[in-house]
Amino acid sequence: MKVSELSRRTGVQVSLIKYYLREGLLPPGRATASNQADYGEDHVHRLRFIRTLIGTRGLSTSATKEILDAITAEQDDLHQVFGIALGVRPTRRGADAGTQPADGTEPEPQPEPAGLADARTLIAEMGWEVSPGNPATHTLAEVLAALAGLGADIDWRGLMPYARLADSIADVDIRQMSGERDVLAQAERAVLVSILLEPALLALRRLAQEAKSSRHFAGTDRPAGTDSA
Amino acid sequence: MKVSELSRRTGVQVSLIKYYLREGLLPPGRATASNQADYGEDHVHRLRFIRTLIGTRGLSTSATKEILDAITAEQDDLHQVFGIALGVRPTRRGADAGTQPADGTEPEPQPEPAGLADARTLIAEMGWEVSPGNPATHTLAEVLAALAGLGADIDWRGLMPYARLADSIADVDIRQMSGERDVLAQAERAVLVSILLEPALLALRRLAQEAKSSRHFAGTDRPAGTDSA
Numbered sequence: 001m002k003v004s005e006l007s008r009r010t011g012v013q014v015s016l017i018k019y020y021l022r023e024g025l026l027p028p029g030r031a032t033a034s035n036q037a038d039y040g041e042d043h044v045h046r047l048r049f050i051r052t053l054i055g056t057r058g059l060s061t062s063a064t065k066e067i068l069d070a071i072t073a074e075q076d077d078l079h080q081v082f083g084i085a086l087g088v089r090p091t092r093r094g095a096d097a098g099t100q101p102a103d104g105t106e107p108e109p110q111p112e113p114a115g116l117a118d119a120r121t122l123i124a125e126m127g128w129e130v131s132p133g134n135p136a137t138h139t140l141a142e143v144l145a146a147l148a149g150l151g152a153d154i155d156w157r158g159l160m161p162y163a164r165l166a167d168s169i170a171d172v173d174i175r176q177m178s179g180e181r182d183v184l185a186q187a188e189r190a191v192l193v194s195i196l197l198e199p200a201l202l203a204l205r206r207l208a209q210e211a212k213s214s215r216h217f218a219g220t221d222r223p224a225g226t227d228s229a
Numbered sequence: 230m231k232v233s234e235l236s237r238r239t240g241v242q243v244s245l246i247k248y249y250l251r252e253g254l255l256p257p258g259r260a261t262a263s264n265q266a267d268y269g270e271d272h273v274h275r276l277r278f279i280r281t282l283i284g285t286r287g288l289s290t291s292a293t294k295e296i297l298d299a300i301t302a303e304q305d306d307l308h309q310v311f312g313i314a315l316g317v318r319p320t321r322r323g324a325d326a327g328t329q330p331a332d333g334t335e336p337e338p339q340p341e342p343a344g345l346a347d348a349r350t351l352i353a354e355m356g357w358e359v360s361p362g363n364p365a366t367h368t369l370a371e372v373l374a375a376l377a378g379l380g381a382d383i384d385w386r387g388l389m390p391y392a393r394l395a396d397s398i399a400d401v402d403i404r405q406m407s408g409e410r411d412v413l414a415q416a417e418r419a420v421l422v423s424i425l426l427e428p429a430l431l432a433l434r435r436l437a438q439e440a441k442s443s444r445h446f447a448g449t450d451r452p453a454g455t456d457s458a
Contacts (some may be wrong), residue, residue, distance in 0.1 A: 045379075045380070048378055048379050049379060052375045052378070052379055056371055056372065056375040077446075078442070078446040079442050079443060079446040082438070082439070082442040082446065083439065083442070086435050086438060086439055123436060126436075126437070126440075127440075128436050128437060128439070128440035129440050129443060130436050130439045130440055131439065134435065134436060134439055136431075136432035136433070136435035136436045136439075137432075137436065139428050139429070139431075139432035140429055140432045140433065140436070142285055142428075143285065143425060143426065143428060143429040143432070144429075146281045146285040146425060147421070147425070149277055149281070150274075150277050150278060150281055150421065151274070152418065152421055154405065154421075154422075158405065159426075159429060159433070161401045162398065162401060162426070162429065162430055162433055163433050163437075165394055165397055165398050165401070166430065166433035166434045166436070166437045167437045168394055169391065169394050169434050169437070170434060170437035170438045170440075170441045171441065172390045172391060172394070173434075173438055173441075174438075174441050174442070174445050176383065176387065178445075189381065192376070192379065192381055192383075193383075194435075194438060196372060196375060196376070197372065197388075197391070198431055198434075199368050199371075199372060200368070200369055200372040200373075200388060200391070201391060201395065201430070201431070201434070202365075202368075202427055202430070202431070203365035203366075203368035203369045203372070204365075204369065204388070204391055204392050204395035205395045205398050205399060205402075205427075205430070206315050206363065206365035206423075207352060207355075207357050207359050207363060207365045207366065207369070207395070208355070208357060208392075208395045208396045208398070208399035209311070209315060209399045209402055209403075209423060210311070210312065210315055210357075210359045210360065210363055210365075211355075211356075211357035211358050211359055211399075212399045212400065212402075212403050213307070213308050213311040213312070213403070214308060214358060216403050216407075217306075217307040217308040217311065
């Protein structure tokens with residue numbers, strides 16, 4: 001199909017399609033004339049995938065390109081694709097770069113963020129074996145430090161019930177990822193499940209919170225509209 | 230204490246403290262001279278709370294002000310504070326604004342986002358009573374529409390295991406919120422638990438995912454560094 005048809009099928013403007021082609025997010029079509037190319041169903045699918053990561057999930061163009069490149073390059077190793085989607089390691093060759101420079105010199109000492117020791121204690125308590133470069137460890141440390149700074153009596157022990165539920169969520173995630181036979185489709189699905197479901201999970205928690213808040217804190221004062229539902 | 234001491238205690242620059250004072254996020258100090266004021270422990274606490282919402286959680290100044298105002302104004306009604314933190318309703322008076330205009334005219338018909346019917350089915354299936362204005366319903370609808378658009382065979386039924394786990398998370402949330410005796414402290418804590426823990430929950434899921442991905446997809450190929458931990 002022509003680029004205009006690709007645009008119609010996906011609802012993505014031609015100028016934006018050309019931008020994705022230039023940036024290498026979308027592979028080139030089959031050239032049919034000096035300034036025309038033919039696009040296939042693969043392009044429709046890839047374009048929808050790009051729009052989901054950028055439009056629905058809010059990823060940057062460069063982060064999206066990194067993930068797409070990883071899916072293509074590392075499709076034989078789902079753990080690698082998964083690691084890139086989680087931000088754990090940028091590429092296969094760069095996997096150890098953060099911990100051990102290739103030239104054998106000592107890595108730059110980074111200041112330890114407050115809360116990191118507590119975050120590591122929680123991770124060890126859960127029995128999770130994770131790479132030292134997983135940025136989620138630092139996110140967890142930041143939140144623990146913020147809670148401590150505010151004098152809230154929620155420390156890593158207070159987060160253990162959440163950690164156990166997160167462990168159950170990851171079990172569901174792994175099950176969701178195991179349906180595809182084609183390795184490329186499976187790699188794509190791993191990215192979808194890990195990244196696209198994040199806003200859905202927070203939304204589900206917020207909905208459950210409102211429902212429970214209504215019951216626990218407001219007595220008979222129901223939120224507007226629910227009794228007529 | 231003087232503003233310089235407030236700055237030293239909290240690590241927040243004087244210019245930023247003055248900005249928060251101007252914007253009304255921080256209440257004024259007790260005037261001791263025409264251009265000097267005295268600040269107390271309440272200011273230290275409030276400033277740390279502001280920095281947590283803006284710095285750690287990434288909220289905008291105006292969103293933070295809205296939440297702080299709600300905590301002060303609605304501290305007697307935790308369900309209201311909670312609703313504002315969740316983005317359900319901007320103020321007490323504006324609670325029904327989205328569904329029923331005060332002047333009795335019909336509300337503007339909004340286009341129904343794709344996936345909204347499925348999102349509502351899931352919510353009903355969970356028995357969650359939520360207000361029609363809860364933006365999380367739309368977030369959920371967007372993700373469901375994106376999954377359908379990509380041809381992924383994950384529909385609202387596929388999200389039910391996540392919804393059940395989110396329900397358990399909200400149970401933990403409610404327990405976490407019930408410790409404080411002081412109503413103002415309880416309102417603050419509701420905001421902390423609902424908003425500040427969001428990045429922590431996603432981080433916990435990512436850590437659990439890496440640990441499980443390693444076991445399920447990589448066989449003996451462990452991520453770098455874990456065997457020497």
